[in-house]
Amino acid sequence: MSLSNPTAYVDELTGENTDTDKLLVHLGLFTAVLLMALPILIALLVSTQQRGVITSPADLLPGSHMVHNYYTVMTDYNFAVYMWNSFVMSTIIVVGKLAISLLAALAIVYYRFPFKNLMFLLILFTLMLPVPVRFVPLFNIVTDLGWYNSMLALTIPYLASATTVFLLRQHFLSIPESIVETAKLDGVGPLKFLVYVLIPMSKGMLAGVSVIMFIYAWNQYLWPLVIIDSQSQQVTQVGITLLQGDIQAGELQWSIVMAGAIITLIPPLLALIAFRKPLLETFGVQQK
Structure with missing residues (x-):
């Protein structure tokens, strides 16, 4: 043939x-x-x-x-307030994590300092610590600082991310060395290099990482349940639990609970749909 x-x-x-x-x-x-x-x-x-x-x-x-x-869920059960609190919390966490992780990855990749590899290993080591293990000391620190029942308590503990630092480090290492050398010859400082070179060349990666961080922050339940006792400051994941506590005529209103669950699902679902392509690129998935 x-x-x-x-x-x-x-x-x-x-x-x-x-x-x-x-x-x-x-x-x-x-x-x-x-x-x-x-x-x-x-x-x-x-x-x-x-x-x-x-x-x-x-x-x-x-x-x-x-x-x-x-x-009924949005008005009578204050889910509009919970949604707003979750959105503000998630946005602050995403912006703060990106800023800190970008600076950390910049230092790890392009700077020379003693024990650099050891510092990077210590950052990765934090991934091995279960989140509940850190709750007791973290709770003591937050309460001593006077942040209990506030947005600071919801956001500050989540601003450092070993996963984001690792992903950005791997991405920065893939950038050609010739670009770095050209920037040095042109006298471009580290912050200008980050703002005008690295960030424009990392838009897809940053968008994908932002989606991951947004969904992670949006789905936080245990820490807000521990550190927030005011319903006006509470988030949606805990709000669903509050819906389950409403018993009418001796019967749990499952239709109301499911409505709250669907409403809670909408923002991360929209984020996944809007940034599907950069999210796949972040995980190294290539589509032809």
């Missing part, structure tokens, strides 16, 4: 079941995606019902109380 038509040659080698194999692969992928999205779909359906109690498959049909449930 002639190799002038490679596609036909490959089809002949793989047999006549090429279309069937592709169909099975797509069917398997669709099934996997459906199984992963099934809890969200169920929560969305329950949030449209009056009570949200599921006793049979027929109870999973869409209801007519969607607008009422979502309006």
Whole structure:
């Protein structure tokens, strides 16, 4: 057989079941995606019902109380305040982490100082410490500083990120050395080099890292639960727990709880959709 038509040659080698194999692969992928999205779909359906109690498959049909449930969550249960607090907290954490991580990665890659590799290893070592282990000393420090029940308590402990420093360090190492040498010959200082060279060349990486940090900050639950006792300062993840504590007529209002869960899911989902491409590039996923 002639190799002038490679596609036909490959089809002949793989047999006549090429279309069937592709169909099975797509069917398997669709099934996997459906199984992963099934809890969200169920929560969305329950949030449209009056009570949200599921006793049979027929109870999973869409209801007519969607607008009422979502309006009730946002107004009567102060979820608008929780959403705003979570957004402010996440934004401050993202901006602060980026600033600190950029400076740290700049120093680790382009500066020479004693025990530089040891310092980098110590930064990575912090990834091995479970977050709950740090809660007691962190709580004591925050309360001694007078930050209890404040936005400072929610944000300052999360401004340092070993993961972000590591990702930015690896990215900076991939930048050609000739660019660095040219900047030195032109007398460009370190901060100008960071602002006018590194950051423009790292827009995709920074966007991807920002999405990761935003979702991480948005999903914080245990630390806000410990350090915040005022509902006006609370965040959405704890707000869902507060919804579960509302019992009416001896029955938990699952439709209200699911409405709150769906509302909480929207901001990180929009961030994932908007910055999908840089996020994939951050993890080294190439699409052709």
